[in-house]
Structures are given as C-alpha cells and as structure tokens.
Amino acid sequence: MQVTMTVNGAEVTRDVEPRQLLVHFLRDTLGLTGTHWGCDTSNCGTCVVLVDGEPVKSCTALAAMTAGHEVRTVEGLADGATLDPVQQGFMEEHGLQCGFCTPGMMLTARALLDRDPDPDEQTIREAISGQICRCTGYATIVRSVRWAARHGAGAAAEAPAIPAPAAPPAAEEVPA
Incomplete structure (x- = not known):
C-alpha cells in the first residue's frame, strides 16, 4: 500500500x-x-x-x-545547522552517556516544552517516565530539559552551529 x-x-x-x-x-x-x-x-x-x-x-x-x-x-530537531534548545541542553548539562535513549528522550522533552514551556522537575520526570535510561540516573536528563526550558527559543540562536561533515574521499584517494 x-x-x-x-x-x-x-x-x-x-x-x-x-x-x-x-x-x-x-x-x-x-x-x-x-x-x-x-x-x-x-x-x-x-x-x-x-x-x-x-x-x-x-x-x-x-x-x-x-x-x-x-x-x-x-x-x-535542529534548524539547519542550529541546534534545538533541547539538543543544546543535553550538551550543556551532559544529559547523555551512551546515547541510545537520547533521541527518544529529546523528542519527548521537545513535546513537553511545546505544551509547557516551564515544567518543574516532577513534570519532567513524569513526561520521561515511559523511557528507560540505564546510564544517567535521569538527574542530568532532567537538568538538560530544565536548561532548554530556561533558554527557550533564544537558545537556538546562541547554540553553536553543527559542523559540516567532511566530504568523503574520492574513489581514487581511497587506499586499496
């Protein structure tokens, strides 16, 4: 179909x-x-x-x-080369370790902040309660979401640009 x-x-x-x-x-x-x-x-x-x-x-x-x-x-999430405040918050507050749960956590956080631009810690914990992180213990994730809430849309303007990926070597430059 x-x-x-x-x-x-x-x-x-x-x-x-x-x-x-x-x-x-x-x-x-x-x-x-x-x-x-x-x-x-x-x-x-x-x-x-x-x-x-x-x-x-x-x-x-x-x-x-x-x-x-x-x-x-x-x-x-990113707007071109500018990080979303949630992404920036995860960088600033070390909200990730292995990174496996991070995409889902970030999207859940974005949905929460779109509904409630200034959630308290309990509201954040409830929002992410359907997700498992085996690395961080959630404290840094909560701090990351709070950072994003404090910086709102303005954080995107302050966030560093994402560096452009290096171009892959041409076929003739790849060692055999």
Missing part, C-alpha cells in the same frame, strides 16, 4: 507493507537511523518520535497509521 506523510517537514510517499512498523519505515526505508529500535514492546522508549507533535513509540505504531500526519524524528 502507498502512504504519504510529512517527515521532518518534507512530504514523502512510499509503498509499505501494511504491517510495517514505523520504526522500520523510518530507519530502513527513509534512512533516518537516529530513531533507535530497542525492546519491540514499547517499554524502553528509545524509538519515540513525534506524530503531530505528540510522542509515539514507533516500535508499536504502523507506518500506515501515520499517513497524512506530521512525523518528526531526532534528525528534524
């Missing part, structure tokens, strides 16, 4: 199997590997993406269910 949706601001139309999970559509079909695939049971939350601005665990949502909707992945 054919589905059309908007992913990170761009309309995409693809043929999908009716049973294809959104996480596999994003990763395998569109190449957006920032969405991580963890438990397959919607317990860990690493696969969270935003669908029409709301956090959705993409390991239990079908790609076909998002037809006609707006999907935002972690690749869609």
Whole structure:
C-alpha cells in the first residue's frame, strides 16, 4: 500500500507493507537511523518520535497509521545547522552517556516544552517516565530539559552551529 506523510517537514510517499512498523519505515526505508529500535514492546522508549507533535513509540505504531500526519524524528530537531534548545541542553548539562535513549528522550522533552514551556522537575520526570535510561540516573536528563526550558527559543540562536561533515574521499584517494 502507498502512504504519504510529512517527515521532518518534507512530504514523502512510499509503498509499505501494511504491517510495517514505523520504526522500520523510518530507519530502513527513509534512512533516518537516529530513531533507535530497542525492546519491540514499547517499554524502553528509545524509538519515540513525534506524530503531530505528540510522542509515539514507533516500535508499536504502523507506518500506515501515520499517513497524512506530521512525523518528526531526532534528525528534524535542529534548524539547519542550529541546534534545538533541547539538543543544546543535553550538551550543556551532559544529559547523555551512551546515547541510545537520547533521541527518544529529546523528542519527548521537545513535546513537553511545546505544551509547557516551564515544567518543574516532577513534570519532567513524569513526561520521561515511559523511557528507560540505564546510564544517567535521569538527574542530568532532567537538568538538560530544565536548561532548554530556561533558554527557550533564544537558545537556538546562541547554540553553536553543527559542523559540516567532511566530504568523503574520492574513489581514487581511497587506499586499496
């Protein structure tokens, strides 16, 4: 079946199997590997993406269910080379360690801040309660979200630009 949706601001139309999970559509079909695939049971939350601005665990949502909707992945957080305040907050407050849960945490935080621009610690903890982080103990994640809340949209203007990736070497430059 054919589905059309908007992913990170761009309309995409693809043929999908009716049973294809959104996480596999994003990763395998569109190449957006920032969405991580963890438990397959919607317990860990690493696969969270935003669908029409709301956090959705993409390991239990079908790609076909998002037809006609707006999907935002972690690749869609930055505005060009300018980091989203949530991304900047995770850098400033060391809200990540291994990084596996980070994309889902960031998108959950973005949805929270879009609803409540100044959440308290308890509200942040409740918002991320559906996600598992085995590294940080959540204190630095909460501080990261608070940083983003304090800096709001202005943080994006202050955030450093993301450096452009180095161009891959030409075929003749690659050693055999």
